[in-house]
Amino acid sequence: MQRELRDLEERGNTLTYYELLGITADADGAEIRRAYLTKSKRFHPDAWYGKELGTYGPVLGKWFQRLAGAYQVLSDDESRAAYDKDHVGKLSEKERSAVEQRELSRVEEERRARERRERLMHTKGFARLGAARRLYEEAIAHAEKGERVQAISAIKAARELDPNRKEIQAKLAELEKEQARARAQSALASAREREDAGRWHEAMAAYSGAFQLDGHLYSAALGAARCALEDNDPRNASTWAAKAVELSADDPAPKLILAKAFTAMNMKARARSELATLLNKNPDHKEAKALLKAL
Amino acid sequence: MGELVIGIDLGTTNSVVATVHGGQPTVIPNRSGYRLTPSVVAMARNGKRLVGALARRQAVTNAERTVVAVKRLMGRRWSAKTTQDTLPRLPYTVVAGPHDDLRIALGDQQYSPPEISAMVLTELRLDAEAFFGEPVSKAVITCPAYFNDSQRNATKDAGRIAGLDVIRIINEPTSAALAYGFGRAQAEKQVAVFDLGGGTFDFTVLHMFKGVFEVEATGGDSLLGGEDFDNRIIDWLAVPFQEKHGIDLRKDKMALQRLRDAAEKAKCELSSLKTVEINLPFISATQASGPLHLQMSLTREKLEEMTKDLVDRCMKVCEQVMNEAKVHAAQLGDVLLVGGQTRMPRIQEQVRHIFGREPSKNVNPDEAVALGAAIQGSMLLHEESEMLLLDVTPHSLGIAIAGGFFQKIIAKNTTVPTSAHHVFTTVKDDQTSAKITVLQGESEISLDNELLGEFMLTGLRSAPRGGVDIDVIFDISADGIVSVSAVDVQTGVRQSITVTASSGLTEEEIQKAALANEDWMLGQKEDPDFQDRKTKAEELFKEFEALWPKLTRAAANGLGQDPLQRAQAALSVARLQVAQKESEGLASSIDRLERMLGALKGAIERGLGGPQ
Numbered sequence: 001m002q003r004e005l006r007d008l009e010e011r012g013n014t015l016t017y018y019e020l021l022g023i024t025a026d027a028d029g030a031e032i033r034r035a036y037l038t039k040s041k042r043f044h045p046d047a048w049y050g051k052e053l054g055t056y057g058p059v060l061g062k063w064f065q066r067l068a069g070a071y072q073v074l075s076d077d078e079s080r081a082a083y084d085k086d087h088v089g090k091l092s093e094k095e096r097s098a099v100e101q102r103e104l105s106r107v108e109e110e111r112r113a114r115e116r117r118e119r120l121m122h123t124k125g126f127a128r129l130g131a132a133r134r135l136y137e138e139a140i141a142h143a144e145k146g147e148r149v150q151a152i153s154a155i156k157a158a159r160e161l162d163p164n165r166k167e168i169q170a171k172l173a174e175l176e177k178e179q180a181r182a183r184a185q186s187a188l189a190s191a192r193e194r195e196d197a198g199r200w201h202e203a204m205a206a207y208s209g210a211f212q213l214d215g216h217l218y219s220a221a222l223g224a225a226r227c228a229l230e231d232n233d234p235r236n237a238s239t240w241a242a243k244a245v246e247l248s249a250d251d252p253a254p255k256l257i258l259a260k261a262f263t264a265m266n267m268k269a270r271a272r273s274e275l276a277t278l279l280n281k282n283p284d285h286k287e288a289k290a291l292l293k294a295l
Numbered sequence: 296m297g298e299l300v301i302g303i304d305l306g307t308t309n310s311v312v313a314t315v316h317g318g319q320p321t322v323i324p325n326r327s328g329y330r331l332t333p334s335v336v337a338m339a340r341n342g343k344r345l346v347g348a349l350a351r352r353q354a355v356t357n358a359e360r361t362v363v364a365v366k367r368l369m370g371r372r373w374s375a376k377t378t379q380d381t382l383p384r385l386p387y388t389v390v391a392g393p394h395d396d397l398r399i400a401l402g403d404q405q406y407s408p409p410e411i412s413a414m415v416l417t418e419l420r421l422d423a424e425a426f427f428g429e430p431v432s433k434a435v436i437t438c439p440a441y442f443n444d445s446q447r448n449a450t451k452d453a454g455r456i457a458g459l460d461v462i463r464i465i466n467e468p469t470s471a472a473l474a475y476g477f478g479r480a481q482a483e484k485q486v487a488v489f490d491l492g493g494g495t496f497d498f499t500v501l502h503m504f505k506g507v508f509e510v511e512a513t514g515g516d517s518l519l520g521g522e523d524f525d526n527r528i529i530d531w532l533a534v535p536f537q538e539k540h541g542i543d544l545r546k547d548k549m550a551l552q553r554l555r556d557a558a559e560k561a562k563c564e565l566s567s568l569k570t571v572e573i574n575l576p577f578i579s580a581t582q583a584s585g586p587l588h589l590q591m592s593l594t595r596e597k598l599e600e601m602t603k604d605l606v607d608r609c610m611k612v613c614e615q616v617m618n619e620a621k622v623h624a625a626q627l628g629d630v631l632l633v634g635g636q637t638r639m640p641r642i643q644e645q646v647r648h649i650f651g652r653e654p655s656k657n658v659n660p661d662e663a664v665a666l667g668a669a670i671q672g673s674m675l676l677h678e679e680s681e682m683l684l685l686d687v688t689p690h691s692l693g694i695a696i697a698g699g700f701f702q703k704i705i706a707k708n709t710t711v712p713t714s715a716h717h718v719f720t721t722v723k724d725d726q727t728s729a730k731i732t733v734l735q736g737e738s739e740i741s742l743d744n745e746l747l748g749e750f751m752l753t754g755l756r757s758a759p760r761g762g763v764d765i766d767v768i769f770d771i772s773a774d775g776i777v778s779v780s781a782v783d784v785q786t787g788v789r790q791s792i793t794v795t796a797s798s799g800l801t802e803e804e805i806q807k808a809a810l811a812n813e814d815w816m817l818g819q820k821e822d823p824d825f826q827d828r829k830t831k832a833e834e835l836f837k838e839f840e841a842l843w844p845k846l847t848r849a850a851a852n853g854l855g856q857d858p859l860q861r862a863q864a865a866l867s868v869a870r871l872q873v874a875q876k877e878s879e880g881l882a883s884s885i886d887r888l889e890r891m892l893g894a895l896k897g898a899i900e901r902g903l904g905g906p907q
Binding site: 033034037038040041044045046047049050061064065068072183186187190191193194196197199202205206208209210212 | 374376395462483502504505506507509674675676683684685695698699700709710712713714740741742743773
């Protein structure tokens with residue numbers, strides 16, 4: 001085993017995944033798996049559990065991981081094809097023809113699928129539109145059941161078949177918007193949870209995530225500002241508060257945060273002007289008055 | 296034979312300990328002779344720690360100080376929504392711990408979930424030691440495949456507190472597959488394990504070939520199990536009662552415990568019967584109408600109807616995992632059912648339906664997991680073993696990146712042990728520290744994933760921005776536990792990393808708890824002579840009892856009441872000493888009782904008069 005590991009360290013990097021697993025490139029899926037499992041019996045660290053491996057320990061771990069990586073790539077048709085293409089120069093004549101054969105049949109398979117789709121695309125008239133219609137209906141059914149992801153993928157396929165239909169485009173836009181909104185809401189909920197727990201930094205990150213997903217979420221901007229201020233981060237607080245002011249000019253809350261942030265950054269004049277506009281609209285705001293006085 | 300090692304299935308409702316004995320995996324019965332030990336811990340009113348069947352039996356009368364299903368709290372954060380949803384269902388009190396973790400209040404003491412689990416583990420360890428007649432310290436403990444890093448760490452901590460050297464944490468479904476494949480692992484075969492236990496659901500697809508077990512894909516739901524089925528029945532019982540009498544039985548801890556017992560019993564019975572009667576007399580009372588009783592009959596159909604969504608959730612997970620593993624139902628050689636809840640006929644029917652085959656009857660759903668753990672222990676420690684387990688990580692591992700997004704570093708279903716790198720570059724001039732937030736999960740939004748911890752890279756070399764590259768290495772061990780280290784790429788110097796946010800116990804807390812547990816165990820260890828003395832004392836009790844009618848007659852005939860009263864006092868002292876295992880005191884009591892017995896017998900023989 002030690003000799004095998006030393007050998008791998010010396011020339012392992014030049015070996016192809018096939019050579020590493022001890023098989024040829026014309027192996028089929030089952031052979032690849034058997035080769036990997038047989039090799040694992042010697043290379044998995046558990047096979048040497050409790051043994052004093054010294055410097056060989058990490059080396060063993062490294063090569064087991066390489067084996068697992070090689071298996072992962074070769075056990076999936078698509079990634080194996082990509083690997084073969086990149087390593088064609090390292091393969092023997094016989095292997096190359098096997099790889100070509102495999103690639104041919106894979107390409108053939110793909111071509112047939114594409115053709116089917118294209119035939120559908122080029123069929124003028126009912127077949128194609130009918131297929132689009134079916135997909136559209138499928139999407140609506142998914143959407144009704146609340147399965148938004150499936151709905152979106154169905155409707156995208158429908159759009160491909162029938163790109164001109166307004167109905168489909170409108171539904172897609174609606175679904176995508178809904179998806180962003182739902183994600184934003186979930187981010188917002190997590191942000192509130194974190195804010196309640198007093199984890200300001202995380203809460204701020206969550207609020208800003210929610211805002212990125214839905215730029216109209218006033219509560220996200222305001223929340224981010226609030227948490228940034230609590231987190232002693234007046235720079236971010238002022239940016240977020242400014243965004244919140246943009247979204248809702250009448251609410252005193254973001255202006256107050258803005259003023260506090262400016263105060264913390266020692267920008268008193270701007271703080272004062274924010275407070276003044278605030279008091280202009282809400283003359284009875286006690287906290288703002290007190291803050292202005294203190295300034 | 297080699298070193299002793301045990302396998303432990305630390306379940307939500309029941310736990311099992313097993314070992315490989317004479318080449319054969321065997322369940323170790325507990326000291327009361329049962330193969331299943333309830334995962335229940337209680338603090339009796341006299342302050343005594345009760346574990347297992349004893350604790351379970353007194354749960355109704357001592358609900359607030361009886362901890363059930365602690366597995367559902369392992370490695371959870373106090374602030375998580377799932378935690379807050381679970382808490383109102385529990386009869387005992389859970390409070391926030393110091394690291395955003397949980398503490399269970401029992402009397403005036405507070406215990407972390409690993410400490411409670413450690414009490415169950417200690418019990419199992421003592422059972423194993425009684426079985427072998429010698430100390431055992433090495434153990435393999437199982438956890439649901441879907442457990443994340445914090446939950447695995449909590450399980451490992453529990454083992455350490457119980458004084459066990461946990462050589463491996465393995466996944467329950469994988470473990471069950473090992474038990475299934477033991478002795479027939481040479482053939483090439485693909486199997487699926489459907490594991491619905493008390494608290495968690497796992498579904499795993501494995502491939503076996505020449506003694507190697509390769510997990511191809513795994514998935515599950517760590518908050519879906521038999522307990523949820525019970526809860527549906529509890530609600531079904533409690534809601535109409537509340538409507539009728541205005542009393543929510545679920546708020547009354549003692550009533551809730553009775554409901555829980557009745558629901559579980561009804562559920563189990565409905566696996567073989569079509570309808571059961573649930574009868575809970577004196578469940579509550581009102582001023583106006585006096586005592587209230589609850590009597591309802593539940594049909595299998597009704598149970599199936601109210602748990603339909605739970606069963607559907609399981610089946611959805613199955614389909615998803617089969618897709619990930621790119622396996623068709625027809626390719627599977629066998630489908631194994633593990634966990635008590637799979638006895639439900641509806642579940643077996645659904646499994647039959649989606650896999651198009653009869654589930655295998657070759658594994659015992661209660662014992663397979665512990666047996667597999669014992670096999671894994673022996674695979675690791677004993678050289679002659681020709682088997683190997685290739686397991687995978689159930690969740691993707693990654694870091695939080697700008698904008699609140701999640702970047703995957705190790706994809707789920709990657710074979711463990713594994714590792715991956717990620718290079719961080721400083722973004723400011725003379726930046727001295729950087730924070731890395733490590734998460735586990737599948738969502739692209741970092742907040743939707745489970746936070747494992749925050750690490751601070753500190754003491755960075757002073758350089759213009761972009762001048763320092765830190766290579767951060769993420770390792771996942773064969774236990775599925777994550778560790779993080781970092782190296783400065785340019786200088787090759789190891790960076791120090793400090794964990795700034797992590798749930799669970801600190802090293803210090805674990806050691807303290809382990810010491811406390813050891814003290815408790817020493818207290819439990821009885822004097823080797825105690826058993827003999829106990830037998831002797833019990834013989835004496837019987838003799839006194841047999842003699843008592845004669846003695847009362849003798850007392851009336853002139854012996855007097857005095858000697859009898861003295862004997863009675865000595866007897867009750869001795870009984871107490873037996874109960875409290877006071878070996879030394881019992882020895883002198885025996886002496887005294889023997890002397891008394893001799894004197895009294897003599898007095899009776901002499902006719903009547905006592906020794907004066």
